[in-house]
Amino acid sequence: MKRISWLIWSLVCLALGSFYEFVPRASIKALWPALLFDISIGSMRIRQNDLILVATILLTVGIVFLYKWLKMGKN
Amino acid sequence: MNSWYNKLLFSILVTLVMNALDMLYHLSTSWAVHLNYAAVKLTLIFLSVYLITALVGIGKQEGIVASILGPFMFYVYYVFANPTLNREVFNIDEQFWFFFLHAAFMLVAYFAMRYSVQKASVWKSYIQAFVVWWSMMALELLFLMAVWRLQGIEEEAATMMMTFSIAWPVLLVLFVALGLGLLVRKNWVAALLAGIGTALVQDTLSGVFVLIMTWLAWQAVTLTDKETRTKSVSA
Numbered sequence: 001m002k003r004i005s006w007l008i009w010s011l012v013c014l015a016l017g018s019f020y021e022f023v024p025r026a027s028i029k030a031l032w033p034a035l036l037f038d039i040s041i042g043s044m045r046i047r048q049n050d051l052i053l054v055a056t057i058l059l060t061v062g063i064v065f066l067y068k069w070l071k072m073g074k075n
Numbered sequence: 076m077n078s079w080y081n082k083l084l085f086s087i088l089v090t091l092v093m094n095a096l097d098m099l100y101h102l103s104t105s106w107a108v109h110l111n112y113a114a115v116k117l118t119l120i121f122l123s124v125y126l127i128t129a130l131v132g133i134g135k136q137e138g139i140v141a142s143i144l145g146p147f148m149f150y151v152y153y154v155f156a157n158p159t160l161n162r163e164v165f166n167i168d169e170q171f172w173f174f175f176l177h178a179a180f181m182l183v184a185y186f187a188m189r190y191s192v193q194k195a196s197v198w199k200s201y202i203q204a205f206v207v208w209w210s211m212m213a214l215e216l217l218f219l220m221a222v223w224r225l226q227g228i229e230e231e232a233a234t235m236m237m238t239f240s241i242a243w244p245v246l247l248v249l250f251v252a253l254g255l256g257l258l259v260r261k262n263w264v265a266a267l268l269a270g271i272g273t274a275l276v277q278d279t280l281s282g283v284f285v286l287i288m289t290w291l292a293w294q295a296v297t298l299t300d301k302e303t304r305t306k307s308v309s310a
Binding site: 022 | 100115118120122123126127130131140144145148151155156159201276
């Protein structure tokens with residue numbers, strides 16, 4: 001993957017992760033309720049903590065992609 | 076370390092060692108060890124280590140970055156997630172100072188594993204045994220919590236059952252078994268002794284699990300050792 005692609009994907013992951021991590025649930029619901037994924041998959045309901053975990057994973061991925069972009073620049 | 080499965084094994088072993096050190100610390104100081112929180116830690120630590128290993132490589136800088144990133148990300152998770160355990164009953168490691176403790180455990184785990192895959196030295200087999208020892212501790216504690224969950228034991232009751240008195244006999248058994256295995260230079264001896272010892276201090280099911288997993292953990296450590304690189308390798 002080209003160097004710029006790592007930066008773009010990093011920013012996408014960081015933006016998406018930050019949105020779900022830091023924006024209050026009530027604000028997301030006011031924006032568009034569907035963004036909360038308030039649905040059931042089988043017998044399990046998607047909870048707030050599940051969204052926070054996915055957001056944290058996205059933030060982690062975004063930071064690592066940023067690190068990769070920085071490393072490619074040094075090399 | 077060019078193959079994807081070696082990078083995966085490396086990351087899994089670092090994750091297990093770090094979580095074992097963390098769980099034992101918590102148990103010895105009466106902080107709660109809860110399966111759901113352990114699962115979140117395992118996920119975020121593994122992700123940090125594996126992504127950095129796969130995309131950037133293995134090295135000193137990479138180890139330091141991973142050791143900061145993983146613990147920091149699950150501190151962030153703790154801050155924004157809803158509490159699922161009663162804080163009046165259980166101490167949970169959500170204060171910021173725990174970040175430094177977790178980072179320290181990560182550094183130990185990462186650099187122990189990195190040393191395990193470097194070129195030959197006098198200490199290498201001992202460090203590899205250390206990695207297997209703590210990997211097995213994590214696996215056994217997770218196995219116990221998973222079995223209790225499957226038995227339908229309520230999560231707060233299971234958290235109260237997971238105490239240091241459950242953990243230290245297994246720690247000692249594994250230490251002795253791996254030590255004897257090192258003396259005779261036979262990994263299967265270590266696995267067999269670990270299994271028998273765990274069956275005596277815990278139960279037969281745990282003994283069988285520990286026997287199989289100790290042998291597999293040794294295979295994983297020696298497999299990562301076969302493709303050793305000491306420099307960072309760009310993906």
